[in-house]
Amino acid sequence: MNDDSTPISDLRNLVRTFVSERNWESFHEPKNLAMSLAIEAAEVLEHFQWLTAEQSMAVKFDTQKTQEVGEELSDVLAYLLSIANVLDIDLSAAFQQKMLKNAIKYPAS
Numbered sequence: 092m093n094d095d096s097t098p099i100s101d102l103r104n105l106v107r108t109f110v111s112e113r114n115w116e117s118f119h120e121p122k123n124l125a126m127s128l129a130i131e132a133a134e135v136l137e138h139f140q141w142l143t144a145e146q147s148m149a150v151k152f153d154t155q156k157t158q159e160v161g162e163e164l165s166d167v168l169a170y171l172l173s174i175a176n177v178l179d180i181d182l183s184a185a186f187q188q189k190m191l192k193n194a195i196k197y198p199a200s
Contacts (some may be wrong), residue, residue, distance in 0.1 A: 099172075099182055106172045119173055128170040137165045 092101070110119060138160050139145050139147045150156045 103172050103182075106169050107176050109169075110173065110176075111195055119177055121174060121177055124170050124174045124177065127176065128167060131163060131166040131170055135167060136159065138163065163199070 110116060138156065140148070142150075148162065172182075174180070
C-alpha cells in the first residue's frame with residue numbers, strides 16, 4: 092500500500108475490519124471517536140512542541156522521528172476513517188466541497 096495507489100475506501104475497509112474483529116463497534120460512537128482523534132492529534136504535536144521552525148523541518152531527515160510521527164499520524168487517520176465509517180461520510184466528496192469553499196474564502200490572488 093502507498094498513497095499513490097491506495098483508495099480511501101481500502102483504508103476505510105481496513106479500519107472497519109480491524110474494529111469489527113475486536114468487537115469495538117459499541118465503543119465507536121462519534122463522541123468517543125472525536126475525542127480520540129483530538130488526543131492522537133495532540134500526540135503528533137508532542138513531537139514538535141519545543142522545536143524551532145528549523146528543527147521541526149529537520150525531523151524529515153531523522154528516520155526514527157519520521158517513523159514515530161508517521162505512527163501518530165496513522166492513529167489520527169484511523170480515528171478519522173472510523174468517524175467517517177460510523178457517520179457514513181464520503182470523505183472524498185466532503186474534502187472536495189470544503190476545498191471549493193476554501194478557494195472562495197481564500198482566493199489565490
